[in-house]
Amino acid sequence: MKVTLIAVISIIVGFTTGFAQTSKNTAAPTALSAIKETDLKKDLYEMASDHFAGREAGTLDELKVSMWWADKLRAAGLRPVGDDGTFFQFFSIKRNRIATNSTVTIGTESLLIWKDVLVAITTPAKVTAPIVFVGNGSKSELDRVDVKGKVVAIQATPEGLNLNVSLWERRYMGYVLNKYRTELINRGAAAIIFITDAAGEQSWNQVLPAMKRGLYDIEGGPNAVAASVLPVFWLHNSNVNMVKNEGAVFNATINVEQFDYPSVNIIGKVDGTDKQLSKEYVLFSGHQDHDGVRLAYGTDSIYNGADDNAAVSVALLAIARAFKASPGKRSALFVWHGAEERGLLGSKWYAMHPTVEKNSIVAVLNGDMIGRNNPDSAALLGVQPPHRNSSELVTMALQSNNEGPKFKLDTLWDKTTHVEGWYFRSDHLPYARAGYPAIFFTTLLHPDYHTPMDEAKRIDYAKLKRMTDWMYRTGWKVANASKRPALEANFKLER
Ligand SMILES: [Zn+2]
Incomplete structure (x- = not known):
């Protein structure tokens, strides 16, 4: 109580004297x-x-x-x-984006980047590994198989996510990734492929402008150079059979080009x-x-x-x-x-x-x-x-x-x-x-x-x-x- 009273008095005094002075x-x-x-x-x-x-x-x-x-x-x-x-x-923007000579294949099928497959993280990567499909990626699914060194395919769901935010379609893919990223890094996965659900399909075109543009920063900032992190891809649900194929091999060469331009x-x-x-x-x-x-x-x-x-x-x-x-x-x-x-x-x-x-x-x-x-x-x-x-x-x-x-x-x-x-x-x-x-x-x-x-x-x-x-x-x-x-x-x- 005392503290409060003193604080109130000093505010009143401070206010009146300050006002009188100025x-x-x-x-x-x-x-x-x-x-x-x-x-x-x-x-x-x-x-x-x-x-x-x-x-x-x-x-x-x-x-x-x-x-x-x-x-x-x-x-x-x-x-x-x-x-x-x-x-x-003037100052330089350091920009990183996925280079057009990047390639993604599953088995013998070549996928068109941005149309058939999204490269969700702007990171240089070279992946050649078998795919393992783990359903919705629940803990029991992940415990059932050894994902170490494999490309983990997960059916995306909005379960557990708060989508009551502005422009949720542009954030959805990031939210889905956050649910699994740490767990899959800890288990030693080589890459993740998310399979779209309805929300993912709705998000696809909404995230494209930012994904294609890539990462920006100024000199010294965390995004100035594309870091090497767990590669993440999204695939349309219409192609889910590609990842369910026992023993299918995923191949990706993702190149990142870096350049400066002015702001x-x-x-x-x-x-x-x-x-x-x-x-x-x-x-x-x-x-x-x-x-x-x-x-x-x-x-x-x-x-x-x-x-x-x-x-x-x-x-x-x-x-x-x-x-x-x-x-x-x-x-x-x-x-x-x-x-x-x-x-x-x-x-x-x-x-x-x-x-x-x-x-x-x-x-x-x-x-x-x-x-x-x-x-x-x-x-x-x-x-x-x-x-x-x-x-x-x-x-x-x-x-x-x-x-x-x-x-x-x-x-x-x-x-x-x-x-x-x-x-x-x-x-x-x-x-x-x-x-x-x-x-x-x-x-x-x-x-x-x-x-x-x-x-x-x-x-x-x-x-x-x-x-x-x-x-x-x-x-x-x-x-x-x-x-x-x-x-x-x-x-x-x-x-
Ligand atoms: Zn603004």
Whole structure:
């Protein structure tokens, strides 16, 4: 009881004194009116148009939209903070993919990769071994035969899996593998062939775009080089007799090709007004890339990424215009990250290689998907332990919500128990890991997520404007506070 009482008193005292000290600078920011719904809408329709073909990282489409952004930033009066006096910071994506000279045969039958057989793991492999069929792979089935050195064929089932998640069809094959992988490695299997069930058949086309593209990372990351691990294949149920053939031999030569190609972060700033504090930065973060051209839904194959993440991209530009109209004491830094969809690569790169002094970045305000769902609701992540790495930054964001848009804030998606693991899926994460105070603004998932239906016409622009206001108000507080937000002493994420 005592501890609680003291804590309550100190919060009240802290709040009132903090407010008295800084009320002059943290009153509603003067340039709120510079953020206009009409600008957000116009910019978003342009950025999420088919002209940019889904802005896939590492393609000319990402470079094209980056050029377009640089022109926008120049027009808004931002100063470039990329390499060599430009708005751009280039970095290399390390990519691995299955080479087209790979081969798979069962007995005398040659299988066509991607059509007859999926190569589910991007790993170099040479397998020649007899197949053993173990039904649904139950423990008693596995105990019945010695699988050591054999290719184990298993009939997939959704038993024991929670498929009540977004885009379950794209995750199903990974979930099935997780049920068996450790057990089969321990038993010394040479490879696994999963036979599709109905869910597997439904997943086949959904996993193809990512499987064919392969693995991505930046230098030094775990996916930068394809590791040698247990090879995994999927076969259609219509071919199940091939693996039931007593003594059938499986032959696979899987080659992985590795290459680099470019992605780019776009970085601009508005200088602060205070002689000392202007050397410090509030970093506003979003990502410019999306998923390019993939599996068609109906007649549409362009993944425009209107909510993900043109919404935040245009919000950042609107906030930049507001800071330009009325700068804060600290400088405002704006980073449109590249290659977020390929594994948060641009933010991983920038957190390690910032183009300003690392210690001068006082907070990272990241947004991802801020224009959909109920008009009155939103979420802030990085609020609840163990995701909270700066209580002071969180307090500024919550106060800003109360003073401005007054969203009802979701509290479930920031929990470690939430099935989506949302905290781990956007660009604040590498910053939090690297010791920058960081929070994540979002209006969460919707059925159009990562499909061609995430389009400009489905955005709630009034809501997008209020989310932009919220991020701006929070950044304004940070920019003008007498002290930079402190880091939590014992911040440690659950994974
Ligand atoms: Zn996103």
